[in-house]
Amino acid sequence: MKRDSVPHTLLVATLLCVVCSVFVAGAAVGLRPRQLANKQLDQKKNVLIVSGIVGADDIVQQGKQKGKTATSSTINQLFKERIQKRLIDLKTGEPVDPKIVDGATYDPRAAARDSERSIFIKPSDDLARIKRREKFAFVYEVLGPEGNLTQIVLPIYGKGLWSTLYGLLALATDGTTVLGITFYEHGETPGLGAEIENPTWRALWPGKQVFDENGEIELEVIRGKPSPDDPNIKYEVDGISGATITSEGVSNLIRYWLGPDAFGPYLQKLHRQSLAEGANDG
Numbered sequence: 666m667k668r669d670s671v672p673h674t675l676l677v678a679t680l681l682c683v684v685c686s687v688f689v690a691g692a693a694v695g696l697r698p699r700q701l702a703n704k705q706l707d708q709k710k711n712v713l714i715v716s717g718i719v720g721a722d723d724i725v726q727q728g729k730q731k732g733k734t735a736t737s738s739t740i741n742q743l744f745k746e747r748i749q750k751r752l753i754d755l756k757t758g759e760p761v762d763p764k765i766v767d768g769a770t771y772d773p774r775a776a777a778r779d780s781e782r783s784i785f786i787k788p789s790d791d792l793a794r795i796k797r798r799e800k801f802a803f804v805y806e807v808l809g810p811e812g813n814l815t816q817i818v819l820p821i822y823g824k825g826l827w828s829t830l831y832g833l834l835a836l837a838t839d840g841t842t843v844l845g846i847t848f849y850e851h852g853e854t855p856g857l858g859a860e861i862e863n864p865t866w867r868a869l870w871p872g873k874q875v876f877d878e879n880g881e882i883e884l885e886v887i888r889g890k891p892s893p894d895d896p897n898i899k900y901e902v903d904g905i906s907g908a909t910i911t912s913e914g915v916s917n918l919i920r921y922w923l924g925p926d927a928f929g930p931y932l933q934k935l936h937r938q939s940l941a942e943g944a945n946d947g
């Protein structure tokens with residue numbers, strides 16, 4: 666076959682494509698465990714940040730000083746000491762038997778896409794606009810130095826304007842007082858919806874209350890700023906100007922995930938425990 670003939674050119678192009686695709690597929694498969702490990706490390710870091718165990722700047726600083734490995738071992742160590750990651754059945758709020766589902770390999774996002782491992786959400790109930798949700802979800806129980814429960818961190822997600830917002834909400838053991846919030850993945854517009862990441866906006870959340878005395882969810886991001894004499898100020902967070910749709914998305918996804926169709930049963934159990942402990946202490 667002549668080197669500059671059409672069949673030769675096609676043969677070379679085909680061989681090149683096959684070699685490249687084998688290389689790319691091999692790299693994708695070979696790197697998957699590392700990608701998974703990095704994803705898990707990132708989630709641990711976000712849990713530690715939202716619960717205030719480490720500041721976002723601490724991790725950056727430590728990384729600069731000690732290199733990447735030191736930072737990841739610090740995160741792993743702190744997570745191991747302070748966080749109990751539990752897989753719970755959202756329907757009952759009870760832990761899932763590890764013989765039924767292995768928490769070490771469970772991927773909530775994959776479960777949410779799988780019709781066997783998720784439930785369909787009726788459009789009228791679908792405040793977070795996610796269509797389906799996984800049957801089992803992780804909760805992160807934050808332990809104090811004596812191993813006592815000090816707060817819980819719940820994964821929350823739902824639609825903003827352009828994208829799905831993935832975040833974590835830290836609550837006190839009463840199940841209603843907000844201790845922190847973070848959004849670690851979204852595709853909202855920088856300077857507008859993406860301000861949900863802004864530490865100044867996130868600093869408005871600690872101390873806010875989720876539920877009123879009747880157990881109704883009242884927490885919401887409002888348009889503008891609540892006035893200081895507003896009786897509902899403890900339930901209200903300033904809206905992000907120019908990003909009303911993202912702000913409403915945040916209110917709605919919180920309403921869904923803390924409501925009776927998601928973490929509600931788990932939170933009720935926690936609230937009952939907190940009342941019982943309060944009664945025992947008193």
Ligand SMILES: Cc1cc2nc3c(=O)[nH]c(=O)nc-3n(C[C@H](O)[C@H](O)[C@H](O)COP(=O)(O)O)c2cc1C
Nearest residue numbers: 826853854857858859905906907908909910911912
């Ligand atoms: C290029 C562009 C990007 C926008 N990005 C967002 C966004 O990320 N989140 C959002 O809620 N609104 C975004 N908006 C504005 C919305 O279209 C809508 O006008 C806004 O949410 C209304 O909020 P406001 O009443 O506070 O102005 C964007 C608008 C434009 C033109």
